[in-house]
Amino acid sequence: MTLEILLRTENDRLVQKYFARLDLKEADPSTLSVASVVPNWGKYRHQINQRYTPRALADQYIESIKTLHGYFQDTVRHKWTSEDLLQKLLLARFSYASPAAYQLKKPVFVKEKPGDQEFTVVANYNNNYGIYVSLPEDFTLGDIKRYGIHELGHLMHHLDAPENYRASDATIKETMALLIEVEQGMNLIYKKDTPHWRAQQLLIKANRKKLRGKDFAEKWNTLTKFKKQKDLEDYINGKLIIFPEEP
Numbered sequence: 239m240t241l242e243i244l245l246r247t248e249n250d251r252l253v254q255k256y257f258a259r260l261d262l263k264e265a266d267p268s269t270l271s272v273a274s275v276v277p278n279w280g281k282y283r284h285q286i287n288q289r290y291t292p293r294a295l296a297d298q299y300i301e302s303i304k305t306l307h308g309y310f311q312d313t314v315r316h317k318w319t320s321e322d323l324l325q326k327l328l329l330a331r332f333s334y335a336s337p338a339a340y341q342l343k344k345p346v347f348v349k350e351k352p353g354d355q356e357f358t359v360v361a362n363y364n365n366n367y368g369i370y371v372s373l374p375e376d377f378t379l380g381d382i383k384r385y386g387i388h389e390l391g392h393l394m395h396h397l398d399a400p401e402n403y404r405a406s407d408a409t410i411k412e413t414m415a416l417l418i419e420v421e422q423g424m425n426l427i428y429k430k431d432t433p434h435w436r437a438q439q440l441l442i443k444a445n446r447k448k449l450r451g452k453d454f455a456e457k458w459n460t461l462t463k464f465k466k467q468k469d470l471e472d473y474i475n476g477k478l479i480i481f482p483e484e485p
């Protein structure tokens with residue numbers, strides 16, 4: 239498969255360039271490797287910071303895919319083989335974008351609640367098996383990988399529980415995408431009064447109460463039963479009981 243990057247030319251036109259070809263020897267994510275990269279970015283090269291080499295970007299992508307595959311293998315085992323899961327992850331379109339190109343590509347976000355704060359969007363899942371990750375000047379490669387993992391989390395929510403994904407509010411969607419980073423013990427700072435901040439608070443609280451001691455698959459499957467933030471909150475606080483806990 240190939241990885242692509244979106245670039246903006248002088249006259250505001252988006253240019254799509256393939257920058258790396260990946261190779262998979264067996265149906266096993268550990269055999270996923272970079273087969274070749276475009277050695278020369280030519281006239282487009284100046285649009286992204288020099289730390290974002292084709293090789294470095296391809297490596298971040300591969301690491302993100304391995305992380306997701308590792309977390310979800312058990313979660314989807316009842317319906318997909320390890321190979322099915324890998325194919326689904328690899329088939330999703332994944333694009334990096336120069337900061338300027340991302341400005342033209344990024345979605346317009348509607349506030350979930352009237353009092354919500356504005357926040358800068360640097361990556362998104364497009365609800366149609368496509369992910370875009372911007373490459374800001376001041377980000378590290380670790381940040382880029384983290385955003386890739388987050389957006390792949392949205393993709394997995396869509397792939398694994400499409401009806402729940404479509405019906406879920408913004409906070410629930412972020413709860414699903416943030417689950418991996420919370421599992422990894424990352425304590426990232428999100429702007430207060432945003433879906434991400436609410437999702438993080440809910441997960442921290444859930445891990446102390448209802449989800450305590452459960453493995454990733456159990457947590458994920460429990461969370462996919464909720465479509466509304468209020469219901470998840472009530473469940474965590476013991477005010478709402480869901481199947482199969484019902485007497």
Ligand SMILES: [Zn+2]
Pocket residue numbers: 388392411412415
């Ligand atoms: Zn998100």
